[in-house]
Amino acid sequence: MTYKQVYDAAQADPEKFWLQAAGAIDWFKKPTRALDDSNAPLYQWYSDGVMNTCYNALDRHVMAGRGEQTAIIYDSPITGTKDKITYADLTTRVARLAGALQQRGISKGDRVLIYMPMVPEALEAMLACSRIGAIHSVVFGGFAANELAVRIDDATPKAIIAASCGIEPNRVVEYKPLMDGAIDIASHKPDFTVVLQRPQSIAPLKDGFDFEWHAFQQDAAPAECEPMQGNDPLYILYTSGTTGQPKGVIRDNAGHAVALHWTMKNIYNVDAGDVFWAASDVGWVVGHSYICYGPLLAGATAVLFEGKPVGTPDAGTFWRVIEEHKVVSMFTAPTAFRAIKREDPEGAYVRKYDLSSLRVLYLAGERADSDTIIWAQNQLGVPVIDHWWQTEIGYPAVAIPMGLEQMPVKPGAAGVAMPGFDIQVLDDGGHQVPAGEMGAIAIKLPLPPGTLPGLWNAEQRFRKSYLEAFPGYYETGDAGMIDEDGYVYIMARTDDVINVAGHRLSTGAMEEVLSCHPDVAECAVIGVADALKGQLPLGLLCLNAGTVKTHGEIVAECIKLVREKIGPVAAFKLACVVDRLPKTRSGKVLRGTMAKIADGAEWKLPATIDDPEVLVEISTALQATGYALNKS
Numbered sequence: 001m002t003y004k005q006v007y008d009a010a011q012a013d014p015e016k017f018w019l020q021a022a023g024a025i026d027w028f029k030k031p032t033r034a035l036d037d038s039n040a041p042l043y044q045w046y047s048d049g050v051m052n053t054c055y056n057a058l059d060r061h062v063m064a065g066r067g068e069q070t071a072i073i074y075d076s077p078i079t080g081t082k083d084k085i086t087y088a089d090l091t092t093r094v095a096r097l098a099g100a101l102q103q104r105g106i107s108k109g110d111r112v113l114i115y116m117p118m119v120p121e122a123l124e125a126m127l128a129c130s131r132i133g134a135i136h137s138v139v140f141g142g143f144a145a146n147e148l149a150v151r152i153d154d155a156t157p158k159a160i161i162a163a164s165c166g167i168e169p170n171r172v173v174e175y176k177p178l179m180d181g182a183i184d185i186a187s188h189k190p191d192f193t194v195v196l197q198r199p200q201s202i203a204p205l206k207d208g209f210d211f212e213w214h215a216f217q218q219d220a221a222p223a224e225c226e227p228m229q230g231n232d233p234l235y236i237l238y239t240s241g242t243t244g245q246p247k248g249v250i251r252d253n254a255g256h257a258v259a260l261h262w263t264m265k266n267i268y269n270v271d272a273g274d275v276f277w278a279a280s281d282v283g284w285v286v287g288h289s290y291i292c293y294g295p296l297l298a299g300a301t302a303v304l305f306e307g308k309p310v311g312t313p314d315a316g317t318f319w320r321v322i323e324e325h326k327v328v329s330m331f332t333a334p335t336a337f338r339a340i341k342r343e344d345p346e347g348a349y350v351r352k353y354d355l356s357s358l359r360v361l362y363l364a365g366e367r368a369d370s371d372t373i374i375w376a377q378n379q380l381g382v383p384v385i386d387h388w389w390q391t392e393i394g395y396p397a398v399a400i401p402m403g404l405e406q407m408p409v410k411p412g413a414a415g416v417a418m419p420g421f422d423i424q425v426l427d428d429g430g431h432q433v434p435a436g437e438m439g440a441i442a443i444k445l446p447l448p449p450g451t452l453p454g455l456w457n458a459e460q461r462f463r464k465s466y467l468e469a470f471p472g473y474y475e476t477g478d479a480g481m482i483d484e485d486g487y488v489y490i491m492a493r494t495d496d497v498i499n500v501a502g503h504r505l506s507t508g509a510m511e512e513v514l515s516c517h518p519d520v521a522e523c524a525v526i527g528v529a530d531a532l533k534g535q536l537p538l539g540l541l542c543l544n545a546g547t548v549k550t551h552g553e554i555v556a557e558c559i560k561l562v563r564e565k566i567g568p569v570a571a572f573k574l575a576c577v578v579d580r581l582p583k584t585r586s587g588k589v590l591r592g593t594m595a596k597i598a599d600g601a602e603w604k605l606p607a608t609i610d611d612p613e614v615l616v617e618i619s620t621a622l623q624a625t626g627y628a629l630n631k632s
């Protein structure tokens with residue numbers, strides 16, 4: 001079938017399409033219907049079906065004779081470690097950990113927070129939770145204790161599973177003190193923690209509260225797979241919104257399993273036994289969907305890479321992994337390729353390796369610039385496919401479905417809408433704009449299976465953030481256009497979210513931190529263009545009268561504060577002091593205009609501006625940071 005036939009079939013009869021797709025996974029009890037719209041505009045999928053995600057990711061492959069196939073290839077240039085874990089071994093390990101968690105009182109519906117670096121045990125912890133129906137919430141290692149505490153208070157986990165440390169090229173990141181600090185700050189206290197001691201840093205453990213990973217599960221009986229209703233939550237993954245309070249995106253069990261399984265073949269063209277590599281981190285949605293669940297649901301082999309595109313040890317590390325493990329499909333963020341291109345513009349490292357196994361490179365997480373795409377295409381000699389999705393959506397909503405039809409790629413476009421996604425571009429009044437015109441990217445409800453059914457404990461926020469701007473649609477927070485052939489172009493965010501090295505960050509959260517500095521009266525954080533990371537946050541600080549410290553001292557303290565409160569991942573290293581912020585007459589800070597000035601892009605004087613002079617002052621202040629290239 002062609003892409004168009006499949007897309008049209010999903011539009012014409014979604015019920016039939018998604019029930020058919022559901023046949024690809026194993027059920028304890030098959031669902032009688034796909035969509036439950038009884039509580040629209042909140043939707044559920046496969047709610048009367050009964051299944052288990054871990055069973056579908058592990059046990060069923062073992063039963064089908066794939067037990068000896070490698071499930072996970074762990075490749076860690078940063079520690080000099082490699083390992084291969086078969087489906088049979090992984091099932092045994094996961095069942096034992098799950099049994100130990102059960103023994104300690106974790107059961108269906110309980111939350112378990114996971115704070116781990118890129119080690120196989122992180123995937124084991126996720127799968128062990130899903131085996132017994134516990135809801136996992138993985139937190140990215142680059143966040144500080146305070147961010148961890150916010151997530152502990154929101155998810156109220158019974159247990160935390162952590163590693164003693166993560167390893168960055170320039171330092172060992174001690175996770176255990178961060179976790180202890182977070183537990184101290186949080187009002188909610190978990191019952192216990194499980195700590196994987198890594199040789200790079202052995203953490204002191206508190207008797208009866210912190211359990212060492214191996215000792216914890218030594219005598220545990222393996223756990224069976226818990227029967228889960230299709231709409232029972234599988235995980236919560238926090239993502240940045242417009243405020244300091246992150247949004248807890250809920251993922252259900254069955255919709256997620258069905259949708260991810262569908263994407264592995266139809267989008268990524270990956271079959272059971274193929275080696276698939278998503279060079280991301282388990283802390284992000286890409287890691288959830290395409291390091292852990294997607295490849296395993298499809299019976300493929302997942303690469304778990306603990307390293308960086310450059311410096312571990314060099315710009316050839318990606319190519320070494322592809323050659324050594326015979327990767328057929330790779331997925332990463334454009335930033336990773338920009339980093340490699342910067343160090344190896346001529347591709348000398350590329351030519352040192354045999355990349356003949358690689359069929360396609362997929363890029364997502366941020367806008368892919370054409371220079372990077374062309375460079376990657378020329379160097380690798382395979383199609384480079386940009387595709388678009390978000391934490392909320394869980395898997396690609398716009399892509400070129402390589403397993404269905406190798407449609408032409410258009411420069412600047414992220415592809416076409418995937419089945420089940422009726423993507424439209426709307427003006428401020430919620431009307432569809434003509435092809436080729438810019439507007440807000442919205443998706444007609446209901447969203448297909450596997451997308452977010454809601455936010456954890458925050459139904460009103462879910463409605464307000466996503467459903468109210470355009471009734472009958474899901475608001476993506478992205479702006480862009482659709483051309484006459486149906487190709488979707490994602491251009492920018494419509495909110496205060498920025499994308500730094502493929503990491504989604506909230507400028508609002510950074511502003512909240514900066515406002516806590518005693519000398520800061522008012523502030524704004526904007527995203528400015530960066531050749532490597534796509535965007536970088538830049539803070540503009542208005543100070544209280546009578547401060548005794550120098551501007552330099554205050555800027556340095558503010559940078560330190562964001563690192564301490566949000567974490568190094570915020571990459572907040574630029575700030576300057578200004579007298580005033582430009583505002584509209586109603587008091588709204590003109591962040592977008594300031595970002596354009598900083599980037600040297602065309603900008604118009606906003607009609608509603610209170611005092612145009614302020615923009616001149618801002619421009620001068622930005623010039624001093626070396627960021628302003630004001631052309632207008």
Ligand code: COA
Pocket residue numbers: 140141142143166168169173279280281284286308309310332333335336339364365500501502503533567568569570571
């Ligand atoms: N744990 C602890 N700290 C972390 C971390 C983690 N898991 N991940 C990143 N950090 C730290 C970094 O060490 C860095 O700290 P520093 O300020 O002390 O140097 C900081 O957070 C910022 O990290 P990053 O923005 O990633 O910059 P970098 O200079 O370390 O690396 C790249 C630059 C391009 C190599 C890196 O960003 C990269 O590989 N990007 C690929 C993007 C990606 O995989 N995105 C996932 C979504 S698909």
Ligand code: AMP
Pocket residue numbers: 239284285363364365366367368386387388389390391392414476477478490491492493499503504
């Ligand atoms: P996250 O939820 O962390 O996956 O971030 C999702 C956001 O990243 C999207 O809403 C977009 O703003 C941006 N994004 C992801 N993929 C792309 C892409 N292919 N092109 C442009 N922006 C993208």
